[in-house]
Amino acid sequence: xxxxxxxxxxxxxxxxxxxxxxxxxxxxxxxxxxxxxxxxxxxxxxxxxxxxxxxxxxxxxxxxxxxxxxxxxxxxxxxxxxxxxxxxxxxxxxxxxxxxxxxxxxxxxxxxxxxxxxxxxxxxxxxxxxxxxxxxxxxxxxxxxxxxxxxxxxxxxxxxxxxxxxxxxxxxxxxxxxxxxxxxxxxxxxxxxxxxxxxxxxxxxxxxxxxxxxxxxxxxxxxxxxxxxxxxxxxxxxxxxxxxxxxxxxxxxxxxxxxxxxxxxxxxxxxxxxxxxxxxxxxxxxxxxxxxxxxxxxxxxxxxxxxxxxxxxxxxxxxxxxxxx
Amino acid sequence: xxxxxxxxxxxxxxxxxxxxxxxxxxxxxxxxxxxxxxxxxxxxxxxxxxxxxxxxxxxxxxxxxxxxxxxxxxxxxxxxxxxxxxxxxxxxxxxxxxxxxxxxxxxxxxxxxxxxxxxxxxxxxxxxxxxxxxxxxxxxxxxxxxxxxxxxxxxxxxxxxxxxxxxxxxxxxxxxxxxxxxxxxxxxxxxxxxxxxxxxxxxxxxxxxxxxxxxxxxxxxxxxxxxxxxxxxxxxxxxxxxxxxxxxxxxxxxxxxxxxxxxxxxxxxxxxxxxxxxxxxxxxxxxxxxxxxxxxxxxxxxxxxxxxxxxxxxxxxxxxxxxxxxxxxxxxxxxxxxx
Numbered sequence: 001x002x003x004x005x006x007x008x009x010x011x012x013x014x015x016x017x018x019x020x021x022x023x024x025x026x027x028x029x030x031x032x033x034x035x036x037x038x039x040x041x042x043x044x045x046x047x048x049x050x051x052x053x054x055x056x057x058x059x060x061x062x063x064x065x066x067x068x069x070x071x072x073x074x075x076x077x078x079x080x081x082x083x084x085x086x087x088x089x090x091x092x093x094x095x096x097x098x099x100x101x102x103x104x105x106x107x108x109x110x111x112x113x114x115x116x117x118x119x120x121x122x123x124x125x126x127x128x129x130x131x132x133x134x135x136x137x138x139x140x141x142x143x144x145x146x147x148x149x150x151x152x153x154x155x156x157x158x159x160x161x162x163x164x165x166x167x168x169x170x171x172x173x174x175x176x177x178x179x180x181x182x183x184x185x186x187x188x189x190x191x192x193x194x195x196x197x198x199x200x201x202x203x204x205x206x207x208x209x210x211x212x213x214x215x216x217x218x219x220x221x222x223x224x225x226x227x228x229x230x231x232x233x234x235x236x237x238x239x240x241x242x243x244x245x246x247x248x249x250x251x252x253x254x255x256x257x258x259x260x261x262x263x264x265x266x267x268x269x270x271x272x273x274x275x276x277x278x279x280x281x282x283x284x285x286x287x288x289x290x291x292x293x294x295x296x297x298x299x300x301x302x303x304x305x306x307x308x309x310x311x312x313x314x315x316x317x318x319x320x321x322x323x324x325x
Numbered sequence: 326x327x328x329x330x331x332x333x334x335x336x337x338x339x340x341x342x343x344x345x346x347x348x349x350x351x352x353x354x355x356x357x358x359x360x361x362x363x364x365x366x367x368x369x370x371x372x373x374x375x376x377x378x379x380x381x382x383x384x385x386x387x388x389x390x391x392x393x394x395x396x397x398x399x400x401x402x403x404x405x406x407x408x409x410x411x412x413x414x415x416x417x418x419x420x421x422x423x424x425x426x427x428x429x430x431x432x433x434x435x436x437x438x439x440x441x442x443x444x445x446x447x448x449x450x451x452x453x454x455x456x457x458x459x460x461x462x463x464x465x466x467x468x469x470x471x472x473x474x475x476x477x478x479x480x481x482x483x484x485x486x487x488x489x490x491x492x493x494x495x496x497x498x499x500x501x502x503x504x505x506x507x508x509x510x511x512x513x514x515x516x517x518x519x520x521x522x523x524x525x526x527x528x529x530x531x532x533x534x535x536x537x538x539x540x541x542x543x544x545x546x547x548x549x550x551x552x553x554x555x556x557x558x559x560x561x562x563x564x565x566x567x568x569x570x571x572x573x574x575x576x577x578x579x580x581x582x583x584x585x586x587x588x589x590x591x592x593x594x595x596x597x598x599x600x601x602x603x604x605x606x607x608x609x610x611x612x613x614x615x616x617x618x619x620x621x622x623x624x625x626x627x628x629x630x631x632x633x634x635x636x637x638x639x640x641x642x643x644x645x646x647x648x649x650x651x652x653x654x655x656x657x658x659x660x661x662x663x664x
Binding site (some may be wrong): 038039040041044045047048067068164190191192193195196197198199200201202205206208209210212213214225226229230233237251252253318319320321323 | 365382481
């Protein structure tokens with residue numbers, strides 16, 4: 001059964017890949033937007049920004065994303081190859097995995113396709129010859145979180161990485177670790193199994209186990225909205241300990257935890273703007289040959305008790321525009 | 326009912342053979358517990374909150390693993406549970422959290438989804454005789470994509486918050502000393518499963534269907550109905566877990582739950598269920614699920630790098646399957662010797 005099943009699965013995948021590639025139509029002013037998996041609320045917000053820009057500007061653009069985090073590196077690379085094969089006017093691409101992605105960016109530019117890099121790739125976009133860069137600085141994102149933690153007196157912090165081997169998340173954790181270390185404390189990264197993303201019970205229990213196992217832990221940094229809420233539940237099991245919690249990205253439960261004071265802060269890199277500006281800059285470059293002179297930084301915008309109310313209001317009018325609703 | 330072809334229904338020493346299907350997992354669960362009690366006990370594995378942690382994790386997995394195990398005893402797989410969990414959680418969250426519909430309505434819709442998916446799986450398997458592995462894999466993808474697409478279309482995000490679940494709040498989200506009420510639901514389902522498998526005609530039919538499908542059919546066992554019942558039970562239990570997660574964690578996520586696709590089957594196999602059907606027990610599945618919970622959380626207490634978690638579970642799976650095989654063969658040999 002194993003072999004037959006394997007063959008059948010391979011057949012299904014090949015069929016799907018063929019479908020994606022064969023739907024080709026070459027147009028000079030078309031834009032292809034390559035994104036991360038829509039299953040992640042972060043990317044839902046990017047897609048909303050994309051959708052809004054497309055309808056406001058009336059451009060010919062297509063959104064292309066892998067379904068989930070499984071085998072994300074090869075899947076994303078294949079999507080990029082397929083996009084180049086269609087010879088659009090511009091490709092908006094996140095340089096999440098520089099090793100396989102950078103050569104493709106150079107190849108696309110050689111073939112006359114304009115490249116806009118967003119989300120990841122701030123350091124290399126000029127060297128690669130991209131039009132511009134929109135996004136955050138992953139390391140800085142973690143570092144800001146670590147600085148806040150250190151200022152609050154955290155001496156033993158953990159950074160929870162929920163997507164094993166993702167370089168962006170590792171950089172963020174590194175930033176956190178460095179900042180806490182510079183503040184005179186220690187910190188380390190803990191990786192959770194990727195298959196358990198979204199299993200709130202398991203993530204909560206795992207963080208609680210870590211806190212239980214080391215009673216000196218006084219700071220937890222999580223790298224997503226759902227793990228942030230899980231960390232709040234886990235820390236609530238130790239009412240007599242003072243644990244400083246911070247996270248990245250937004251959701252209503254995260255914002256409410258900040259309002260209630262359970263979560264110190266979250267950092268927003270404004271994914272909606274990354275989606276919107278990606279389309280906008282590609283369109284303006286193709287149409288007018290214009291582009292921003294400097295990289296456009298959409299984050300981190302730190303959200304804490306001082307500005308959380310405004311963010312909550314926007315979420316009611318435009319659900320999902322800032323991440324999870 | 327006499328079905329000579331099914332090992333579990335063999336008249337010789339059925340008690341011993343039944344015991345063989347859960348004694349190994351029980352022993353393994355005790356060994357695993359002792360192992361982490363020694364390596365992680367000093368760091369809190371044995372505390373109340375440590376115990377609550379692995380039991381809570383096991384409970385949600387176990388609620389799906391019990392019917393998955395029964396289905397595997399009947400000779401079929403169900404890989405669609407992951408998507409049902411996510412779809413049910415997003416139905417409840419979008420319906421009640423986003424549109425403000427009554428929770429009774431949206432929770433019923435989640436259960437209906439479970440009945441629908443189970444019926445769809447059973448219909449295809451019964452009609453086409455295709456392996457359930459492929460049929461349910463397809464429905465897993467079909468449903469995962471639809472749930473994601475619809476939730477993005479309706480709510481603009483794959484993740485929707487659910488603040489107040491009304492009367493379901495105490496039923497699904499009660500917590501006492503860190504222990505979730507899901508543990509109670511898990512044990513109730515285990516009792517139901519034990520009763521069905523050991524005391525009812527359906528239980529005999531399940532063993533017969535998985536032990537020898539053609540023989541069972543010739544003996545007059547309504548195999549299609551057995552499979553329909555089990556596929557629906559499995560999907561409804563997955564919908565239950567999805568609803569429970571949405572209520573307990575105040576948000577629904579269209580793509581959560583994919584971890585259950587293989588974890589439930591792993592728990593059943595560690596719990597002594599024979600992958601080819603016809604053999605297994607509910608207590609065994611419960612112990613198998615406990616082992617999974619103990620190992621996946623116990624490692625955090627040891628202080629060892631958690632990168633090795635999957636390696637641990639893989640090794641455990643191999644050892645469990647080999648041990649279960651030995652125990653089963655030994656029991657069957659001795660059973661035969663007596664008769």
